[in-house]
Amino acid sequence: MTNDFLKLSSQIADDFIQNIVFIDDKAYSGIEEIDNQHDFDAQEITKLFARKKKICSVFQPETETDISLFSDMAIKADVTVLDWQIIIQDQSDISKGSGEEDADDDDIRGVYTKKIISDLLSSEGKQNSLKLVLIYTGETDLIGITQEILEYLATKSIPGFNVAPDDECCIQSLSCKILVRAKSNGGEERGKHNPALLGKQVSYVDLPEFIINEFTKMTNGLLPNFALQSLSVIRNNFFQILNIFSKKLDSAYLTHKSLLSNINDANELLVELLGDTFVSILRTNNLNNSIDISIIEKWIEGSVSDEGRKVLDNAGAETEKNFTRSKKLLKALLKPSDDVKEKFISVLSAEAEISGKSARKNYIKYAFSLFHENGESERSNKDFARLCQQKNLIKYDGVAPTLTLGTIVRSTVEPKIYYVCIQQRCDSVRLCKNQDRRFLFLSLSEVGDDQKFDYLAPDGCRLKLDKGTFDLRTVKFSGSIKGMVEAEKNGSGILYFIPSHYQGAEAERFEFIFELKELYSQRIVENYSSNLSRVGLDEPEWVRLS
Numbered sequence: 001m002t003n004d005f006l007k008l009s010s011q012i013a014d015d016f017i018q019n020i021v022f023i024d025d026k027a028y029s030g031i032e033e034i035d036n037q038h039d040f041d042a043q044e045i046t047k048l049f050a051r052k053k054k055i056c057s058v059f060q061p062e063t064e065t066d067i068s069l070f071s072d073m074a075i076k077a078d079v080t081v082l083d084w085q086i087i088i089q090d091q092s093d094i095s096k097g098s099g100e101e102d103a104d105d106d107d108i109r110g111v112y113t114k115k116i117i118s119d120l121l122s123s124e125g126k127q128n129s130l131k132l133v134l135i136y137t138g139e140t141d142l143i144g145i146t147q148e149i150l151e152y153l154a155t156k157s158i159p160g161f162n163v164a165p166d167d168e169c170c171i172q173s174l175s176c177k178i179l180v181r182a183k184s185n186g187g188e189e190r191g192k193h194n195p196a197l198l199g200k201q202v203s204y205v206d207l208p209e210f211i212i213n214e215f216t217k218m219t220n221g222l223l224p225n226f227a228l229q230s231l232s233v234i235r236n237n238f239f240q241i242l243n244i245f246s247k248k249l250d251s252a253y254l255t256h257k258s259l260l261s262n263i264n265d266a267n268e269l270l271v272e273l274l275g276d277t278f279v280s281i282l283r284t285n286n287l288n289n290s291i292d293i294s295i296i297e298k299w300i301e302g303s304v305s306d307e308g309r310k311v312l313d314n315a316g317a318e319t320e321k322n323f324t325r326s327k328k329l330l331k332a333l334l335k336p337s338d339d340v341k342e343k344f345i346s347v348l349s350a351e352a353e354i355s356g357k358s359a360r361k362n363y364i365k366y367a368f369s370l371f372h373e374n375g376e377s378e379r380s381n382k383d384f385a386r387l388c389q390q391k392n393l394i395k396y397d398g399v400a401p402t403l404t405l406g407t408i409v410r411s412t413v414e415p416k417i418y419y420v421c422i423q424q425r426c427d428s429v430r431l432c433k434n435q436d437r438r439f440l441f442l443s444l445s446e447v448g449d450d451q452k453f454d455y456l457a458p459d460g461c462r463l464k465l466d467k468g469t470f471d472l473r474t475v476k477f478s479g480s481i482k483g484m485v486e487a488e489k490n491g492s493g494i495l496y497f498i499p500s501h502y503q504g505a506e507a508e509r510f511e512f513i514f515e516l517k518e519l520y521s522q523r524i525v526e527n528y529s530s531n532l533s534r535v536g537l538d539e540p541e542w543v544r545l546s
Contacts, residue, residue, distance in 0.1 A: 005298040009220035014212050016228045017078045018235075019055040023070050023116065024083040024136075027060035040083065040183075044204055052208045061088050067112050071119035079211055080120065084137035084145055084180075086112040110145065114152045121158050121176065131176040132215050136207075142169045142180045142200050149178060169200055177218055181210075222291055222299055233285045234278055244277055262430040262483040296334060300327050307374070311354055312362040323352040325370055333370065385456045391515040401512045403439060403477060403485035403497050404428040406521030408455070408463075409510035412496075418444040418463055418513065419473065422525050431479025436500045438474045439485070442466060442528065455520075457513055465524065469531050475510070476500045487512045 024040040042058040049056035057077075059070050066088070074080045087108065117133060139145060146163065150171050153161050160173035169180040184201035202210050219228055234241075257266035282288065309325045310318035329351040337343035344363035348354040359366070369377045386393065392401065401407065405428065407421040419441035421428075431437055444463040447453050453462035477485040478500040487495035495512040502509065516524075 005295075005302040006216065006220060008295065008298065009225055010212060010216045012225045012228050012232075013216040013219055014052070015232050017054060017212065017215060019057065019077050020049060020079040020081060020211065021070075021074050021077040022056070022058045022081045022136075023061060023074075023086070024058070025060060025086045025088060026083075027058045041204065045207070048204060049208050052212075054208065061086060061112070063088060064112075067115060068119075071116050074116065074120055079132045079134070079215065080116075081134045081136050081211075082113045082116060084113050084135050084139050085109045088112070109139070110148060114149060117149065117178065118152070118156050118158065121153070122156065130218065132211070132218065133176070133178045134211065134214075135178065135180040136183060136202070137180065138183050140182065140197060142182060142197070145169075146171060146178075146180045149180075177214065179214060222296070226287070226290055229290055230282055230287055233282060233287060237281050237285075241274075241277060241281070245274070264482060265429060293334060297331055300330050304330060309369070309374075312358055312365060314357060314361050316362055316365055323354055326351065330371060333367075382456055382460055386458065389455055389516060389520055390458070391517050400486040400488070401495060401515065402428070402487070404515075405525070406516035406518065408444070408457075408513045408516065409441075409497060410513055411508055411510060413508040416446045418446070418457075419510065420444060420465070420516070420521075420524060422521075422528065424525070429484050431483050431485070433479055433481050433483075435479045436476045437479070437485075438476055441473045441475065442524065443471050443473065455516070467527065467531065469528070472528075 022040070022042075022045065024042075027040050027042040040058075042060075045058060046056045057073075059066075059073070061067050061070060067086075085108075113135065120131060120133065135145060135149075137145065146169050150161060150163065153171075161171045161176075161178075162173075164170040164172050164177075167179075171178050180200075182197050182201045184203045219225065253266065253270075256269075257263050260266060304325075304327050306324055306326045308322040311321040311323055313319050329347060332347045332351055333344065335343070341360075341363055344367060345356060345359040348359040348363070348366060349356050354366075368381060372380055391406070403409075403421055403423075405421060405423055405425050409419050409421070411417045411419070421439055421441055423439045427437075428439070443466045444455070445466060447462050447464045449462065451462070452464065454465045455463045457463060476499055477497060480486045485497060487497050489495050497510040497512065499508065499510070501507075
């Protein structure tokens, strides 16, 4: 990553990070010459972060109850910094309080720290949140501490963590990074006597910059930067949003709610209104133009390496010939053009010396792979397709999907047959409990990787919509107490919509797969309606064929 793009990413991360919390058993104990490596100067730390315009909270636990209180507070922090050796006054029941049943009373290093980490990573609704945790310690066996945390997470059934390939004192998952670093209050002498500490010490004065840099490493991409900027803008406009959703509107909201047969519909309206407000704020702050060509070129300079790629023959198969996928080529492909196909042909011919015939035949295949590293295009394109099409990308336990326009299900009787619900949303609600209602479905079929498809399931399965007017199916479902058809979870955690005529294990149920976004769903209905309105004429073949 070049300095230009990294600097930009660092600025965005810096704007996003607002609060850092520390827990250290000697936070307010003062500096002791006999143990200056384990001491922690809370006043100095808060001043350093104040200069970076960050809210810094420093917490010194005294009892095991304090440990639990800190865990609850740290869940809301952007960054959490923990000491490894935490000694508290009330140590009467360390094993019980920490969850370490075999803890050694003579060595409690890491016991409370591991408990806090476990609480942070297993908190309900927080499993997928972005977390940076720093173990800031006076200990010297940093690699040993890293391995101990990794093993502990495995015993707590917290999956997905591995040692970072470029840092043996870091473990990470898709959304969390846990770093182990040494305090350097004693100067550089420690590193001279312990080579394992070289490059792994962080001084007080360097701590704010170190945290911002490490957070940046987790988020320094075009789309992560866009998301962080957006979140910062929403947070900065918090009071404007509250002014729009003023308490003066409470009575109007209740009036609206009282006139609905299903009063829960009023809450759905609020969700839509708040979403529209967020979109308006982002556009007003020019976030829709935040990734301009200059930023993209910085990304290319930092993320792309010139490398050889295979030339394709006229049938689209790889040949023995190579061309260079260069930074210059990618920059040229991003220039605007009225004729995209001719742009690709021209650039591939000029910059990669690919024949015009190969470029013309395969420009789509080249386009789908050139911006990706070798072997990454399929996964990345699929993930982006899901982001564009699917509504329920973030899943939360205890939230039951409902059957409505755009819900895609799979039959338990015919596992390769999928259905998309085309029942309009207004006809999917206001069902009395146990009231039966017919829901309309169009079928979708699984197709191979070499065939055209319309939608991508979460497991990567390609689905093709059956667009014939005769592919319509109706199924009866019963309403729940909420006035909707809700999915039910079985013992294995799979969600099913159960038809009202369901007669037992062998009967057909419909597994919830995902939900399409509104515009995709509405397009299906519009196309189906157009098909229904076709006029079939028995006209003279001479006229029709001419």
